[in-house]
């Protein structure tokens with residue numbers, strides 16, 4: 445049975461930085477309160493011309509470049525996101541088109557901040573079953589578009605960004621070793637966007653009442669998160685047959701430094717064994733774990749052959765974890781020019797639209813009029 449190795453990783457964050465002091469100009473808050481209660485110092489905010497798919501494409505480009513894998517080799521693209529460009533088409537389909545991933549099936553996965561963990565497990569299972577040989581898993585968010593910038597309880601927490609992993613099959617043991625996926629829908633109301641779906645379709649009234657913004661019971665979510673982080677991490681280790689001391693790095697969802705500290709206490713591990721970058725980016729939901737991995741690798745905290753546990757929680761309620769043996773790129777060849785694939789993808793996409801238009805002129809009108 446093949447193993448699913450992580451052979452490429454990449455991240456992308458928007459240029460604009462929003463500091464706690466900036467936020468203090470917008471709502472009744474201050475830098476000290478935000479740092480004490482969350483550990484966050486600043487977050488990134490997408491520019492007007494950026495959105496979840498464009499951030500995803502940049503992160504994916506970096507991950508594919510690292511793996512030296514052409515987009516045309518990909519067989520699956522999963523975008524985990526809580527802030528898709530549209531309800532449909534999926535953000536993953538937009539990414540597939542822009543990368544020119546001709547052979548890839550693409551879909552979005554909705555499990556809020558746990559989405560990247562679930563998506564990585566789904567992609568890994570597809571590889572392990574022998575169905576496919578390569579996959580791209582992306583966590584991408586522009587939560588700044590879903591935040592009520594007058595609500596100090598939520599607007600201080602979230603930020604924009606994207607992270608991506610390339611997964612490839614190999615017989616050599618390693619990669620994703622075990623997974624834990626859990627949900628408790630009875631807590632769905634604790635963290636939600638109540639409007640814009642089929643339960644409360646978007647209307648002038650729903651917008652006026654702010655139903656399209658993130659609503660959260662912070663204390664309840666905090667209690668839930670501190671309860672599940674250590675146990676889920678331990679469960680993934682047990683399933684993979686790993687002892688805590690055999691795991692070099694824990695990569696937790698970056699929501700609040702105090703939640704990560706509680707997980708460290710629960711696992712009886714020092715904070716040095718945890719990847720932390722919540723101070724720089726806030727909570728980027730599905731993007732937080734792959735972004736933290738990218739920076740941990742860069743800092744030398746995660747190396748080939750190391751064992752790592754990634755653990756997340758979020759709305760749903762959902763939570764989950766993965767034990768992974770870190771691999772790194774397979775390919776030894778020269779660089780793959782992902783940007784030139786993107787240029788040809790743009791041309792191909794344009795030609796397809798043009799062809800559809802021409803086909804419509806030739807066939808579509810005739811059929812319409814005969815209907």
Ligand SMILES: CC(C)(COP(=O)(O)OP(=O)(O)OC[C@H]1O[C@@H](n2cnc3c(N)ncnc32)[C@H](O)[C@@H]1OP(=O)(O)O)[C@@H](O)C(=O)NCCC(=O)NCCS
Nearest residue numbers: 473474477481557596597600662663665666699700757758
């Ligand atoms: C939101 C969160 C930071 C609040 O921290 P907390 O220590 O629980 O703070 P509380 O909600 O008890 O609020 C304490 C006080 O600070 C006030 N406060 C809330 N937000 C504030 C802000 N941004 N600035 C200043 N004061 C604030 C509250 O109104 C409250 O005042 P009161 O005592 O006069 O009523 C914390 O509950 C949390 O991180 N929860 C988890 C959220 C999360 O991770 N969500 C994403 C899941 S993926």
